[in-house]
Amino acid sequence: MNYLYFLYIEFLKRHNIPQIFGDITYYVIPFCIIAAALLVVVILLVLVERKLLGFFTQRKGPNRVGWWGLLQTIADALKLLCKENITPDKADRILFNLAPILVFVPMFAALGIIPYSSEFTFVNTSTNVVLYLILAAFPVLSVFLAGWASNNKYALFGAARSIAQVLSYELPITFVILSVVVLASSMNMTGITLAQTSCWFIFPCILGFLIMFISILAELNRCPFDLPEAESELICGYNTEYSGMRFAIFYLSEYAMMFANAMFISILFLGGYLSPFGKYLFSSSFLIYFEQAFWLFSKAAVLIFIMIWIRATLPRLASFDLLKFSWAVLLPLSILNFFIAVIIRWAGGLC
Numbered sequence: 001m002n003y004l005y006f007l008y009i010e011f012l013k014r015h016n017i018p019q020i021f022g023d024i025t026y027y028v029i030p031f032c033i034i035a036a037a038l039l040v041v042v043i044l045l046v047l048v049e050r051k052l053l054g055f056f057t058q059r060k061g062p063n064r065v066g067w068w069g070l071l072q073t074i075a076d077a078l079k080l081l082c083k084e085n086i087t088p089d090k091a092d093r094i095l096f097n098l099a100p101i102l103v104f105v106p107m108f109a110a111l112g113i114i115p116y117s118s119e120f121t122f123v124n125t126s127t128n129v130v131l132y133l134i135l136a137a138f139p140v141l142s143v144f145l146a147g148w149a150s151n152n153k154y155a156l157f158g159a160a161r162s163i164a165q166v167l168s169y170e171l172p173i174t175f176v177i178l179s180v181v182v183l184a185s186s187m188n189m190t191g192i193t194l195a196q197t198s199c200w201f202i203f204p205c206i207l208g209f210l211i212m213f214i215s216i217l218a219e220l221n222r223c224p225f226d227l228p229e230a231e232s233e234l235i236c237g238y239n240t241e242y243s244g245m246r247f248a249i250f251y252l253s254e255y256a257m258m259f260a261n262a263m264f265i266s267i268l269f270l271g272g273y274l275s276p277f278g279k280y281l282f283s284s285s286f287l288i289y290f291e292q293a294f295w296l297f298s299k300a301a302v303l304i305f306i307m308i309w310i311r312a313t314l315p316r317l318a319s320f321d322l323l324k325f326s327w328a329v330l331l332p333l334s335i336l337n338f339f340i341a342v343i344i345r346w347a348g349g350l351c
Contacts, residue, residue: 030122034111042255047073049308056312083244088151091241095149100242100249102142107256110135114263115190117273117292127187129177132264136219139253140166146250147238158237161227161319168326169218175334176208176215179341180268193272202269204344208337209269211330213303216261218326220254223311227322258307262300270299 005026012022047062047070054061062069087093113128113135115121125131140163147159181187183205184195195201202209218225239250266272273292282288317325 031108031112034122035108038108038111038256038259041259042252043073043077045255045259045304046076049311052305052308053312056309077248080245080248085244085246086241088241090151092149092151095145096241097246099142099146099149100246102145103139104249104253104256106135106138107253107260110260111256113189114260114296115193115267115272116296117289118190119289120293121190124190125188128189129181129187129192132189133174133177136257136261136264137166137170139257143238146242150238150241152241155238155240158240162221162238165221165225165227165322166219168323169215169330172211172326172330172334173215173219175331175338176205176212177268179205179208179334179338182338182341182345185345189267189272193267193274196271196274200269200271205269205337205341207333208341209265211334211337212265212268213306215326215330216265217307217310218322220258220261220307222258222307224314224317225322226316227319258304259300262303262307263296265303266296266299272296272299 008026009019009022012019050072051061051069053059062072065072065075087096110132112122113132115124123131143159143162143166147156147162150156180192180201183201184192186192186195192201217223221227239247242250273296275291275295280288280291282291
């Protein structure tokens with residue numbers, strides 16, 4: 001980010017704006033960009049998923065509001081904004097209102113850790129992989145608060161199921177990430193990305209990629225692991241009592257996390273912002289940073305497409321099978337994958 005910082009300060013100097021203004025706004029502007037981009041991305045993801053699900057199930061999907069149904073998601077958002085936010089009489093009002101905020105803010109912060117290119121890295125620490133895991137697991141607290149504060153036994157049961165599911169699939173994710181850290185010898189996302197210059201980690205660690213992808217589906221409550229919400233049932237899990245914009249925040253945070261996790265998997269196994277062809281078209285200009293971001297978004301888009309495809313294909317797992325699959329299948333395989341990564345690293349690598 002040093003290059004962009006000096007470029008920004010130089011731009012301000014040419015317009016006679018003091019440097020202190022640049023020092024303050026330089027760290028505010030990126031988060032404003034993330035907020036605006038996140039809103040657009042989530043709206044597009046909702047629309048794309050509904051159109052793809054309609055295609056997979058031989059239906060038309062949204063096609064009435066706007067050309068090709070492009071304004072349908074915006075219309076749904078306006079509808080939720082106009083709906084009344086109802087709070088149950090016996091609910092804990094403070095925790096009930098706090099839960100949607102705690103589920104969305106960590107998703108927003110997690111996007112600031114992602115290295116979108118070699119220069120567009122807003123929060124770059126030596127252990128930002130650990131920081132990302134903390135932020136990604138933080139919504140578990142909001143799920144618990146939403147179920148507990150609602151004073152509704154169905155919401156509490158949904159929260160318990162969701163927490164059990166997330167905690168069960170966190171262990172395989174942890175072992176897979178340890179495998180990547182061993183191969184890259186770094187806990188920094190940029191370091192992990194640069195370690196894949198000659199070979200993406202998906203090739204020596206294909207088992208870890210599959211485990212990570214499946215576990216991310218479970219943490220996102222995506223089909224076939226969408227048991228805590230069960231959209232085809234009469235209740236919606238931990239957010240049963242939420243309505244209006246508070247329900248929309250829960251809904252949007254899931255898509256924001258899907259986008260963030262898709263980029264996270266791309267960084268761990270698909271080379272992140274690195275070009276799949278080994279070279280860039282705009283290597284001699286500042287446009288290279290936008291090209292790097294394009295490659296990262298393209299890889300994430302492929303993963304999101306597969307997630308939507310799986311939702312339209314597979315049925316929902318039973319509660320017992322969901323937990324058993326994690327403890328009896330994915331956890332042993334993730335430990336095996338970790339030992340394989342250690343052996344590959346000890347042997348000097350496969351690439």
